[in-house]
Amino acid sequence: MASGRQIKFGPIDVAIVGAGLGGAAFARRLAGRAPRLRILCFERGDWLDRANLPAQQPDWQRLSLGRWATSPNLRLQAGGNGISADYPIDDSGSDFKPLMWNGVGGSTINWAAHFPRLHPSDFKIRTLDGVGDDWPFSYFDLEPYYDLNDEAFGVSGLAGDPAYPPKKSRRMPPLPLGRLGAKAARAFDALGWHWWPVDAAINTVTEGTREACNHCGPCQQGCANGAKSSTDLTYWPRAIASGVGLRTNCIVQEIVVEGGVATGIRYRDGNGRDCWQPASTIVVAGNGIGTARLLMASGIESPALGRNLMFHPAAYVRGMFTEELDGPVGPVGCALYSHEFYETDETRGFKRGIHLQVTRENPLLVQASRLEPAWGAEAQRLLREEFRHSMAVLVMAEDLPELHNRVTMAREMEADGMPGVRVEYTLSREARRALDFGMARAEEMLRAAGAHRIVRVPLAPYTGWHLLGTARMGSDPATSVTNADGCCHAVPNVIVADGSLFPTAGACNPGSTIGALALKLADALVGARP
Amino acid sequence: MTRTMLLAILDTMLPGDEGEPPLPPASEAGLDLTRLERLAEPVITALGENDGFLAAAAADRVAKLRIVELNAPVAFKALLAEALAGYYEAPPVLAALGWRVAPPQPHGHDVAPNDEALFRTLEKVKSRGQLWRA
Numbered sequence: 247m248a249s250g251r252q253i254k255f256g257p258i259d260v261a262i263v264g265a266g267l268g269g270a271a272f273a274r275r276l277a278g279r280a281p282r283l284r285i286l287c288f289e290r291g292d293w294l295d296r297a298n299l300p301a302q303q304p305d306w307q308r309l310s311l312g313r314w315a316t317s318p319n320l321r322l323q324a325g326g327n328g329i330s331a332d333y334p335i336d337d338s339g340s341d342f343k344p345l346m347w348n349g350v351g352g353s354t355i356n357w358a359a360h361f362p363r364l365h366p367s368d369f370k371i372r373t374l375d376g377v378g379d380d381w382p383f384s385y386f387d388l389e390p391y392y393d394l395n396d397e398a399f400g401v402s403g404l405a406g407d408p409a410y411p412p413k414k415s416r417r418m419p420p421l422p423l424g425r426l427g428a429k430a431a432r433a434f435d436a437l438g439w440h441w442w443p444v445d446a447a448i449n450t451v452t453e454g455t456r457e458a459c460n461h462c463g464p465c466q467q468g469c470a471n472g473a474k475s476s477t478d479l480t481y482w483p484r485a486i487a488s489g490v491g492l493r494t495n496c497i498v499q500e501i502v503v504e505g506g507v508a509t510g511i512r513y514r515d516g517n518g519r520d521c522w523q524p525a526s527t528i529v530v531a532g533n534g535i536g537t538a539r540l541l542m543a544s545g546i547e548s549p550a551l552g553r554n555l556m557f558h559p560a561a562y563v564r565g566m567f568t569e570e571l572d573g574p575v576g577p578v579g580c581a582l583y584s585h586e587f588y589e590t591d592e593t594r595g596f597k598r599g600i601h602l603q604v605t606r607e608n609p610l611l612v613q614a615s616r617l618e619p620a621w622g623a624e625a626q627r628l629l630r631e632e633f634r635h636s637m638a639v640l641v642m643a644e645d646l647p648e649l650h651n652r653v654t655m656a657r658e659m660e661a662d663g664m665p666g667v668r669v670e671y672t673l674s675r676e677a678r679r680a681l682d683f684g685m686a687r688a689e690e691m692l693r694a695a696g697a698h699r700i701v702r703v704p705l706a707p708y709t710g711w712h713l714l715g716t717a718r719m720g721s722d723p724a725t726s727v728t729n730a731d732g733c734c735h736a737v738p739n740v741i742v743a744d745g746s747l748f749p750t751a752g753a754c755n756p757g758s759t760i761g762a763l764a765l766k767l768a769d770a771l772v773g774a775r776p
Numbered sequence: 777m778t779r780t781m782l783l784a785i786l787d788t789m790l791p792g793d794e795g796e797p798p799l800p801p802a803s804e805a806g807l808d809l810t811r812l813e814r815l816a817e818p819v820i821t822a823l824g825e826n827d828g829f830l831a832a833a834a835a836d837r838v839a840k841l842r843i844v845e846l847n848a849p850v851a852f853k854a855l856l857a858e859a860l861a862g863y864y865e866a867p868p869v870l871a872a873l874g875w876r877v878a879p880p881q882p883h884g885h886d887v888a889p890n891d892e893a894l895f896r897t898l899e900k901v902k903s904r905g906q907l908w909r910a
């Protein structure tokens with residue numbers, strides 16, 4: 247509850263927690279739909295300063311493993327970077343390590359901007375395959391919002407992929423496949439398998455102050471020239487221009503609930519002051535971990551809260567080639583994907599499917615740091631063989647919602663004034679089978695492309711990019727946290743608007759779906775249609 | 777003594793090679809030794825016998841370091857991580873691997889434009905018709 251020493255602000259209509267992907271899309275759409283609403287967003291981190299990103303520094307490789315790593319824990323261990331307001335996550339009980347960014351733009355600051363949609367079948371896997379759950383709406387209900395979100399992000403790619411229902415033509419031409427992508431494309435073609443250049447939320451053409459991508463490489467440490475879309479560059483300038491306020495360095499500690507109704511939020515501002523912001527509606531978009539943590543810390547109860555965490559389990563297969571390939575040039579989410587094995591085929595021995603993505607290589611230091619053996623003459627021989635001669639295929643599978651994969655609270659309080667958070671996640675047998683199948687297909691493609699040596703990474707822990715499912719949508723309060731409009735069953739004026747809502751995850755990246763979903767929920771709040 | 781030991785350890789971890797152009801041994805790559813020296817202290821202590829290590833042949837040094845890697849993994853890992861970081865951002869090393877010394881920005885990298893003929897093969901993919909289920 248608000249105390250006497252608190253700084254108290256006047257009431258507003260909507261308080262949004264988190265200025266990441268879901269929060270930004272929601273804010274922009276709501277402000278456009280209902281311009282008279284007083285909307286304020288509270289973000290724990292700060293704005294990114296593009297002039298000081300690692301890509302311009304001589305020690306950029308080292309920074310990408312330390313203060314600018316994709317893992318908040320690694321950043322904290324290295325002393326932090328002053329922009330991403332990270333909190334420690336006990337991930338010792340998780341097969342995958344959660345990755346994120348805690349500042350304006352959220353995890354779109356360090357995402358790879360690979361921008362696929364889910365397939366229509368991903369929305370009804372219980373009906374089609376008898377596993378998981380159906381979403382409370384279909385792909386086609388979300389489709390107009392996918393289009394709006396594409397427009398806001400600015401997609402480069404190529405329309406016409408038969409793995410999807412027809413999409414509008416992409417605003418910019420696809421990113422170049424490079425030597426590596428071209429080689430892979432020929433191999434997929436020779437095998438008669440589906441392949442398609444990626445949709446990317448990356449400019450291939452200069453638009454205003456945002457330049458075209460110059461393939462610098464380290465997208466996951468922020469994009470220095472603004473080619474990569476992140477919500478600090480896309481939704482936020484427009485949301486702010488339409489009157490949304492954004493308070494940075496404000497850590498929301500609690501949603502205050504009285505008699506089943508949320509009355510406002512208590513937050514700690516950048517000067518460490520305790521503040522009280524009354525609001526009629528609270529929108530939470532803190533990502534699959536931050537949202538669950540805040541709802542739990544606020545005593546908002548649901549049997550499903552924090553459970554059913556999904557990461558998209560990932561493995562890699564790397565092929566070594568005699569001829570020279572591109573090496574660590576970006577963008578890392580390039581160059582192409584195959585959905586040959588995306589839809590269920592039960593003869594494979596598992597349900598649901600896999601996403602294969604031919605990605606660009608990591609920086610030299612990252613390649614050197616993952617060798618086995620890690621040091622000595624043999625390590626250096628392997629590195630010579632690999633550097634600029636390797637092609638990596640990411641194998642991503644669908645993990646089904648499972649109650650025991652979850653986010654829980656620790657008893658101890660953290661320095662940010664909130665309870666500590668722990669993540670427990672075990673790869674299921676079904677997902678293991680899917681990854682093994684995918685690795686075998688990736689190897690087949692790499693061999694067809696001419697790889698002379700293959701290295702498999704059967705489980706890649708630092709791929710916890712996608713934090714999904716911990717406040718899932720549904721109609722039954724016993725198995726879901728919110729309804730189809732994101733309103734919490736327990737406290738209906740608390741709306742979740744981020745990746746936590748996913749009842750199931752499909753097998754490909756969630757960003758474009760999170761954005762589309764947030765737009766849809768903002769419309770639902772004001773009773774509007776696309 | 778610490779510095780001599782440090783250089784010997786670094787050269788065991790990163791001996792360089794005789795490629796074209798050759799990778800230098802770590803001691804000749806221009807690494808900043810101050811921080812490495814501090815990190816090396818527990819590793820040197822774990823090695824125990826400095827003279828023995830310095831007198832040992834290359835293969836024996838590897839064997840001795842492997843024992844330290846097993847017995848003092850945290851200290852060993854910290855030293856190795858710093859050695860790798862210093863080494864693989866050192867200009868002579870980058871040059872030996874044919875990579876540029878300048879950071880990725882502001883110049884970025886060149887990537888060949890897409891090959892139209894290759895993109896025409898996508899017609900084959902399209903001709904398979906709808907691949908999604910609803």
Ligand SMILES: Cc1cc2nc3c(=O)[nH]c(=O)nc-3n(C[C@H](O)[C@H](O)[C@H](O)COP(=O)(O)OP(=O)(O)OC[C@H]3O[C@@H](n4cnc5c(N)ncnc54)[C@H](O)[C@@H]3O)c2cc1C
Nearest residue numbers: 264266267268290348352353358359360498532536744757
């Ligand atoms: C390295 C990396 C690569 C990725 N690559 C891709 C990709 O190529 N394609 C793709 O689709 N997805 C990718 N993702 C995932 C994608 O970025 C996320 O799924 C997406 O950003 C999640 O959106 P969100 O709104 O759920 O949360 P986020 O975007 O993470 O935003 C949450 C925000 O809430 C704030 N917050 C949390 N708690 C509080 C609090 N208590 N008070 C105030 N603020 C709070 C956080 O600081 C953060 O800014 C990647 C992610 C990472 C980390």
Ligand code: SF4
Nearest residue numbers: 459462463465469576
């Ligand atoms: S590779 Fe392109 S998108 Fe990625 S950081 Fe560099 S310029 Fe930005």
